[in-house]
Amino acid sequence: MKATQSNEAEHLTVGVLMSGVAALALSDFVSPIYWSLPVIAAVLRLAYGRRFALSEMHASFIGWFGFLWVGLELILGRAWVVAFTDFLLILALAVTIESATPRNHLHRMLTGLFLMLAGAVLTDSVLYAIPLLALMWFIWRASSCLYGLEQVGGDLATPRIRHDFRSNSLMVVMTLSLFLLLPRFDIQSKLQPTQPRMATTGFSDQVKLGDFAHDLDSTVVMRIESLDTDTLYFKKQIMNRYWRGVVLSTYQHHVWKQRASKKIHTWSPEQDIILQKNKPNAINVALFREASDHPYMMLANGLTHIEALHSASFQDDLGQFHFSKPPHRRLRFVMQIAPLGSASHAPSPSDIPPQADEKNQDVPQVIQDWVKDTIVPNTPPPQALQQLNQTLHGWTYDLHVTLDEQHPLASFIQMKRGHCELYASTLALAARNLGIPARIVNGYFGGEWNDTGNFLIIRQQHAHSWVEVWLNGHWQRMDPTPASRWQLTNIQFPAWDHVWETVKLTWYRYILEFQNQDREALFKSLMNGLKIVLPWLLLCLMAVFVLYQMYQKVKKYRHTIHLHRHQHVIDMWLLQHAIKREPFEPLRCIETPQHIKPEHWLAWLKQWEKDVYQQKPLPPIRQLKKQLKTLDSHLRRDSKKWLF
Amino acid sequence: MAYDPSDLRLPPWLLKLLNALIRLRIPIAPHWKIGMTRAGGLMFFSLLGLWSAAFYSGNNLLYLCGGMLLSIAFLACIQGIQILRHVPKLGHVLPTVLEQGVPHILRQQQAIETSASAMIEVVWNQADIHMQINMQRQRMTIMAHLFSKQRACTSIAQQQLSTAAPLGLWQLEYQRQDAALWLVLAAPVAWSETQSLGEVTASQRIDGDEYDDLRAYVAGDSIARIHWRKSTLNPDTWRIKRFTQAQPSHHQKHVRVDLRLPAYANEKDFDRLLGMAWYWLKKQGQHSHEHFILGQQYFDLAVPTDYQAAIKALAQAKIESMPPLQGEGMLLSL
Incomplete structure (x- = not known):
């Protein structure tokens, strides 16, 4: 085994392994400490070569240590998924620093592949495509290199890297074709959810006043895209919607809590949720929900229908929609929403009368005083509430206001600045003080329109609190927060962020959530596109063909003209040497020109024929004349020699 | 081949199973067969497991991984086919004459168009001729150790090419026509x-x-x-x-060979007689003016076709019962 080939095999198999490590490292379940171990070992291995190696037995000790360590982790209560990934990465460490043998190459390739497959189950990141592509190239090249080792007659040289581009491009096309064409079987619901994620974000059932601002970052919570074609209409309809989530009814010691609720409707898996039947002009949307640890579904106002979900769900008397078991993976809902302005309401059973918690008039004194000071005496409660709402709209929105932790509402009223939770809490408590049952709702409002991908992004920073009050036998939404709230943004490079979010959504839509019906839709749209494009395509192909033929003819003609000029120069030179060549007579058939040595003549002739018959253009005439002069100079040199 | 799964210390029963599997050859097209190497067997089972998991779970990333591995396997197969199709005809590289019991080492280099690296086995089954072609970087080295214990004069045409290139996963076999005359003469x-x-x-x-x-x-x-x-x-x-x-x-201008086998002689003696005849014929070379009589056949060595025919006749000479044709020259007999 030559050292160079063996070193190349070593580098390539480390590449296979590291691609697998990179794929698994994208999973939420993998700690950076564990994935950095094999990465550091690989860097050292590549830097120091085989000096940084352990014998197979010593490396196996690391593997056994990993096994025991993971056993200990499981005993200590670590999740089995986390322990499993830890074990795989310790194994990768052992294989990385194992001494280079054919068996070690196989270990690396198999472990790398296994890590990649584990990554496929444990992550859904768009970045997974990068290690996958890298693994494809490394496996191809490493296999090619290993195949060539120790063959009869010595090691075979690995083909040059530039030859891999064609095969790899072909493999990418084949992979995507197989991905598109192969059928999906509807048995995945029998399994645990694939690609689970660690707990991420979500509203809780208990909120302390003032904590709201802590979680408001640019983390994406949902992406919503239209399934219809009219993007402008969709944008107009989907922006400025309230996405209703958790309902909090009990206020005690500056903390809002959820009251006890009961199920009023349950849906089994694969059952459609129909809230309003046959709603005309309903907009079809697909909602991609990021994984979260809370069971609530955030649903837009005007929701009429949700297509079958993979897990069971239910609705409670607070109008909240829950998953029976919170799914730890990204989900895609397909739903219909009524257009804005049509007679639709929040997706709650809004007519369930308020309970004791929502009617509780045990309102803090500071609110009572503020209500008394703000409203005109003897104003009917609904009008008084509107008056209070108007007053609050005139105050200043400040997300980072410093509040007195002991008396947050008092300091809010005193400073007249704060965030939506304070506005909502103040109005809800004020409504109760006026005798109107009220509660606050946490959810999202508005969102950010992505012009690149034409979809709506709802981030954590779009979280919002508003109030629902019981008026005229219905729960009605009131939002006292000033409009300046929505001008806040903390995205540093919005254009780049839009592109990146589009890439992510494309990944979720066309890779992670690709199903049989998507294939049908894709083929239909392809066929439709082809019908439009085909005549143009044929026309273009014909034009290209004609142009190519013309180009070839011109090239040939130019070559002939060029050749004629060259031949004229040669004929003139031959005449000087007393030879008259007929146009049909090949140079090879004429006699050697006078005073030119046959070997010089033959050497030149060989070179000339090579120039004529190769595909490249002929050398310039200047060069030809120079060559002929060289033949003459040989003659002069020889005659000088003879003279002396 | 430096990545053999037997290196993984697999249990013997599994290796036996793998070996039985790699002996299988499945026809994929007329003249084409495919089998798998041990590494290919490993790949095959990985693909089987992976696609089962993908079909069962509906995990699209597993579909992507499976698609990737399948395309690697598929492309390796296609490239292997292309490599075998690009191997030039090899009949002309065989020696014109091989001598019985005398090994002939063949090593020839040729320029080729393909840039693939491959080791190709070439077999002419009719004559048990084995060759190896080492192909890399647009150069092809043909290597063979040709040896025959038996005299022969066979028209060989059925040639089998096989390779595991480019990845060592699939063993591809290609049957093609590559005509050549396989002449093995008695050792001189x-x-x-x-x-x-x-x-x-x-x-x-x-x-x-x-x-x-x-x-x-x-x-x-x-x-x-x-x-x-x-x-x-x-x-x-x-x-x-x-x-x-x-x-x-040599003063003797003509040679007659008596192909009758006396009772005291055996086949070895007969071969020895032919060896002597071949020794003489070789020394005369082509375009000589001698005559050569082999049993009932007459050859004028001045005629090039006769010289070739004489060699062919020597290779396929059989024991005769008739005395050689009458003529001048030395008589070689047992």
Whole structure:
């Protein structure tokens, strides 16, 4: 085994392994400490070569240590998924620093592949495509290199890297074709959810006043895209919607809590949720929900229908929609929403009368005083509430206001600045003080329109609190927060962020959530596109063909003209040497020109024929004349020699 | 092949199963068959497991991984087919004549268009000829160790090419027509008018040490003429230097070979007789003016086709019951 080939095999198999490590490292379940171990070992291995190696037995000790360590982790209560990934990465460490043998190459390739497959189950990141592509190239090249080792007659040289581009491009096309064409079987619901994620974000059932601002970052919570074609209409309809989530009814010691609720409707898996039947002009949307640890579904106002979900769900008397078991993976809902302005309401059973918690008039004194000071005496409660709402709209929105932790509402009223939770809490408590049952709702409002991908992004920073009050036998939404709230943004490079979010959504839509019906839709749209494009395509192909033929003819003609000029120069030179060549007579058939040595003549002739018959253009005439002069100079040199 | 799954210390029953699997050859098209190597077996089972998991779970990333591995396997197969299709015809590289029991080492290089790296096995089943082609970086080296214990004159055409290139996963076999004439003659037996078996006796003096070429050692050759640097301890490998001066002058212009086998002689003796005839024929070379009679066949060596026909006749000579044709010259018989 030559050292160079063996070193190349070593580098390539480390590449296979590291691609697998990179794929698994994208999973939420993998700690950076564990994935950095094999990465550091690989860097050292590549830097120091085989000096940084352990014998197979010593490396196996690391593997056994990993096994025991993971056993200990499981005993200590670590999740089995986390322990499993830890074990795989310790194994990768052992294989990385194992001494280079054919068996070690196989270990690396198999472990790398296994890590990649584990990554496929444990992550859904768009970045997974990068290690996958890298693994494809490394496996191809490493296999090619290993195949060539120790063959009869010595090691075979690995083909040059530039030859891999064609095969790899072909493999990418084949992979995507197989991905598109192969059928999906509807048995995945029998399994645990694939690609689970660690707990991420979500509203809780208990909120302390003032904590709201802590979680408001640019983390994406949902992406919503239209399934219809009219993007402008969709944008107009989907922006400025309230996405209703958790309902909090009990206020005690500056903390809002959820009251006890009961199920009023349950849906089994694969059952459609129909809230309003046959709603005309309903907009079809697909909602991609990021994984979260809370069971609530955030649903837009005007929701009429949700297509079958993979897990069971239910609705409670607070109008909240829950998953029976919170799914730890990204989900895609397909739903219909009524257009804005049509007679639709929040997706709650809004007519369930308020309970004791929502009617509780045990309102803090500071609110009572503020209500008394703000409203005109003897104003009917609904009008008084509107008056209070108007007053609050005139105050200043400040997300980072410093509040007195002991008396947050008092300091809010005193400073007249704060965030939506304070506005909502103040109005809800004020409504109760006026005798109107009220509660606050946490959810999202508005969102950010992505012009690149034409979809709506709802981030954590779009979280919002508003109030629902019981008026005229219905729960009605009131939002006292000033409009300046929505001008806040903390995205540093919005254009780049839009592109990146589009890439992510494309990944979720066309890779992670690709199903049989998507294939049908894709083929239909392809066929439709082809019908439009085909005549143009044929026309273009014909034009290209004609142009190519013309180009070839011109090239040939130019070559002939060029050749004629060259031949004229040669004929003139031959005449000087007393030879008259007929146009049909090949140079090879004429006699050697006078005073030119046959070997010089033959050497030149060989070179000339090579120039004529190769595909490249002929050398310039200047060069030809120079060559002929060289033949003459040989003659002069020889005659000088003879003279002396 | 440096990544054999047997290196993984698999249990013997699994290796047996793998070996049974790699012996399978499945026809994929007329003249084409596919099998798998051990590494290919591993790949096959990985694909099987992976696609089962993908179909069952509906995990699209597993579909992508499976698609990736399947496309690697598929493309390796396609490239292997392309490599075999680009192997030029090899009939012309075979030696015109091979001598019985004398090994012939073939090593030839050729430029090729394809830039793939591959090791290709070439077999002509009709004559049990094995060749290896080492293909890399637009160059092809043909290597073979040709050896035959039997005289033969066979028209060979059915050729089988096989390779595991480019990744060592699939063993592809391609049957094609590549016609050649496989001639194996009896090993030449040196003889002279004095009936000494050796070409030159030790007593003969040679001037200078520039030899013309080498030939195989036969009993009776002078030890002094052995080219020791190109020989080993095994007498089969000994090579005798042939000098221009060493060519014995032969007065005998014509040779007749009696192909009858007397009762006291055996097949080996018959081959030896043919070896003597071949030795004489080789020495005359093409375009000589001698005549050669082999049993019932007459050849005028001045005619090139007759010379070739004489060689062919020697290769396929059989024991005859008739005396050789009448004519002048020395009679070689048992």
